[in-house]
Amino acid sequence: MSKIRMLRNTLDRRQLMGGAIAAMALGYAGSALGQSSPNPQKGGSLRVGIAGGGPIDSLDPHSPITPADIARVLNLYDGLGDDNEQAEYRPLLAEEFEVNPSATEWTIRIKQGAEFHNGKTIGADDVAYTIRRIIDPKNPRNAAPVMRSIDPAQIVKLDDRTIRLKLRRPDAALRDAFRILNTGVVPVDFDPKNPVGSGPFKLDQFVPGEQSTFKRFENYHGQAPYVDELVLIDLPDDVARVNALLGGQVHAIEGLPYSQIPVVSANSSFKVLTSKAGSFRPFTMRVDKPPFDDVRVRQALRLLVDREQLVKLAFSGHGRVAYDAYSPNDPCFDTSLVRERDVKEARSLLARAGHSNLQLELATTAAAPGLLEASQIFAEQAREGDVTINVKRLDQGGFFPEYTNWPFAVDYWTHNPYLNQVALGELATSPLNPTRFSDEEFTRLNDLARAELDQNRRCELVHQMQRISFERGGLIIWGYPDTIDAHSAQIGGLEPDLTGWGLNRYKFKKAYFVA
Incomplete structure (x- = not known):
């Protein structure tokens, strides 16, 4: 039996067992939550389980790190x-x-x-x-x-x-x-230890690594929140987050595990919130380090990826196939870029590059759904091209200090407008550029695109940039995952959101209890 089939069977068994356990818990939770109606009510305390968080949690609007940080700053500023x-x-x-x-x-x-x-x-x-x-x-x-x-x-x-x-x-x-989410306006006397913002909620209490409590800001410049209080609870563990929802400790969670989607969808006491987001999950290759400094090696690895299989297994089908291009929701995205799997051509490229029977180490971590599974699946796929990938699994504390130093690793991004994403991750000046990609023609086109006021002409320049990344960049972008969250049927107002951030980009000012 192939490793791919064994992995599929393992995932299926895990889903079945998880679903059976969750079904019993959901039945109990459902009897407690009761029925709901679509009428929005003002008031109440909304409790939300957020992925990530820890002792370095921050309230600085310009330097958020974890999803918990981001959820806080988007409501505070x-x-x-x-x-x-x-x-x-x-x-x-x-x-x-x-x-x-x-x-x-x-x-x-x-x-x-x-x-x-x-x-x-x-x-x-x-x-x-x-x-x-x-x-x-x-x-x-x-x-x-x-x-x-x-x-x-x-x-x-x-x-x-x-x-x-x-x-x-x-x-x-x-x-x-x-x-961009980390550009909240602050007063000239701003003190991050005593933060003052202008968001829909103002800070009440903050315990790093545990929870944050906010009160409705009555003088909010937009429509004031429905709920009186917002409580964000750090729950980095998937099991703990789901259990908190099922047990009634929280009203909503982000990052619903794929195995629980059918069970939660079938229970009227809960709702699954699915967004066809512009997030992407790349493998990163450092173009300044051998063997990835040879473009033929980068092209070969892209040709070895079975993208449909990765989406089916790593995302349990909850996503779309990607062809080495990011920002699919950008108006300038080039939909003509497609790459089919070609193991024979991959072998040929590696042979010409002098890297037949290539051996690689892939650094991976469970920082986002599907990353670990994708690493294992790709390692098995690459064997067909005589490439051996040894998967090095690290916890997040071991992975992120070396984030831009790994020669071959995983990464994850939510949606950004294309030129914003370029500035953040694909220029020599980008602080989050794990591939170290630096291309003179690409940089020149970026400068021209940013200076161009005409949208059509800007899109033409962006298409040239995307073609360069597609042909000689350092990212293997194989899939765009859906964003999957869940909440009690008692909660209304949250909508699908294409940005990729959880729970309607954490816009809890829109959330309300229903009668």
């Missing part, structure tokens, strides 16, 4: 913009973004009357301070790579609600930088 459920830009604190004809200046006007949690009106000084804090060269925050065009010395206050950014170079895509 608002930025100038945001993504809607279709992964499209929508304004939050910004009333208007205006760019000049040469894309060298942006004028930002702030929403009138918006307040911080301490009652202070949000003004131009706060936005200018926030941007400078993010791009501080001595301590650049997570979003700094997508704001490289901004000159901190040329942020000009025009009036109490308006600033003008004079750029170092043209950047027609700069508005998209302010829809």
